[in-house]
Amino acid sequence: MKVGDNYYVTVWADGQTVYMIDQTKLPYHFEIYQAENYLQTCEAIKNMVVRGAGAIGAAAGYAMAQACMEAPKTNYERFISRARQDIEATRPTAQNLFFATKEVYETGSRSAHKALEKARSLAEENIDEGRKIGAYGNTFIKDGSNIETHCNAGWLAFVDHGSALAPIYQAKREGKNIFVYADETRPRGQGARLTAWELKNEHIPHAIIADNAGAWLMAQGKIDMIIVGADRIAANGDVANKIGTLEKAVAAYHYGIPFYVTAPVSTIDFACKNGREIVIEERAKEEVLFQEGPNAQGDWHKISVSSPGSEALNPAFDVTPAQYISAIITEKGVVDPTPSQIQNLK
């Protein structure tokens, strides 16, 4: 997608070098992180230079390909098998990372020079998934729509296009007039920081809102639809996603506003029967109690936004029951959030 006047993807390779948009610097600085070898790419994954399942998977695939290219002929198998472990250790809960690493490893163990090709084709698959989600999702967007979105499920979380924002980009490309309300998404502010940054670069009219403002805008008829991404989808259509997704879904359900979940099929956990089986990560209370960012001079500060000495509770995700979801939009098509329709995507 566009950054200024140029097109970018979140991660790509040229020869043995892997390039990544450094997301730790966004939205304040646009910098490209350059990794000359697989260990540098591992560092980048570990330090969240790339974030989001799709982008992490692609970066891991490229890291594995780098390892295959770096490996000495005399010790090839041992080197790439050790590298695979290093890569898998960077973000041990990221499923896409394991999948991509394994795929490139298996190709690489047969032929070193095919490894990069494989990594590239995995990244391109991710791009293609985003494009298809965008095309399917766009069919739900009418000209003149006001769309609310939560967190960042944009191209920065994938290789390109994204999930929740992909239909919005496609609608824009087709000349539809749209307006996006980006939920700030406390505590980490991915909506205010990343979604707004993406939308600005794509010249899509938008406003950041406090998470508190959603239902009020809905009550006034200012929201026509809500589109969100997903961290994990259960076999019955329950969706785990960033904290606050449920609150928007309940309000949307109440006001009769369509609520769409977008995700590649790889997000569906067919072994997970329903949302009750999903364990919700609780993150550090400091994320609620403090905020970080640059002041007007560009100096980075961590400030208190709470009464010193008070506790905070910080569930990072929530589970939205299938009943509140109008449809799940994937690269393989649009389904109702029911066990049988989801099974068909397998």
Added chain:
Amino acid sequence: MKVGDNYYVTVWADGQTVYMIDQTKLPYHFEIYQAENYLQTCEAIKNMVVRGAGAIGAAAGYAMAQACMEAPKTNYERFISRARQDIEATRPTAQNLFFATKEVYETGSRSAHKALEKARSLAEENIDEGRKIGAYGNTFIKDGSNIETHCNAGWLAFVDHGSALAPIYQAKREGKNIFVYADETRPRGQGARLTAWELKNEHIPHAIIADNAGAWLMAQGKIDMIIVGADRIAANGDVANKIGTLEKAVAAYHYGIPFYVTAPVSTIDFACKNGREIVIEERAKEEVLFQEGPNAQGDWHKISVSSPGSEALNPAFDVTPAQYISAIITEKGVVDPTPSQIQNLK
């Protein structure tokens, strides 16, 4: 209520001096602002040293009493009438301010030394209202309750006790085990900053949560009731309050959790038929785009928490329709949010 080991009210007078807890310094510094004459008290009201309808009203009453004590005998009427204008100009939308100023002015114009007595009795009335709201509200709190509250409707917004927090304080006094979830309340963070500060000083177990976490806690059965304050109540029971109140009310309604509104009867606008007549103030977008607070060294910083160049929309209040409200708790008793029951409070 308690600050450390001492009891305080938000505003009081001793002779010609008016004292106020400086709320611009909270929760980081506890300081008393001392106003030696009515113009200094005006400055304090203007600069939000006192905030909240009840506290502003009391401060205005004391300012008017100061003016009566300061007024030269030779020019008495002119002086106090000019002072009344000065006081009314400090916060021209605060209804309680006009009421208190008028009451003390009328007493003062007959007898200067009765003015302070009048101001003090108005402040005591406010304290009494809070105490009664606390007593009525407490009857809804069961031992072991988990209570969610939004924004700050605590004693800092009144002279003492508060509205939403008054029942919580009363429950605590009676030895009930309670736990409070304080919504952060973006964009201005009154929950994280002021409500948490009050609760900590009263030793009430609590946790600050991101506004996004409400529905998720409700879905898990972790919230037994919600208590909020009100900025304005229409004659039909619709309630204008801090942005985000509606979203909590809709979620509570959906999950069958009681949702209580607390307010002195003076908050009811009997001339306002319903919530559609209430115009919602839109505040500066900077409140959403930036955050202020002290860093670890105590230096105050304003930092960006959003993508530079993006717009924000900042409705400051919302209107919760009467249908989502379980009861309205006032100093004159508890009513259903219906026109006839509200009329009875007149």
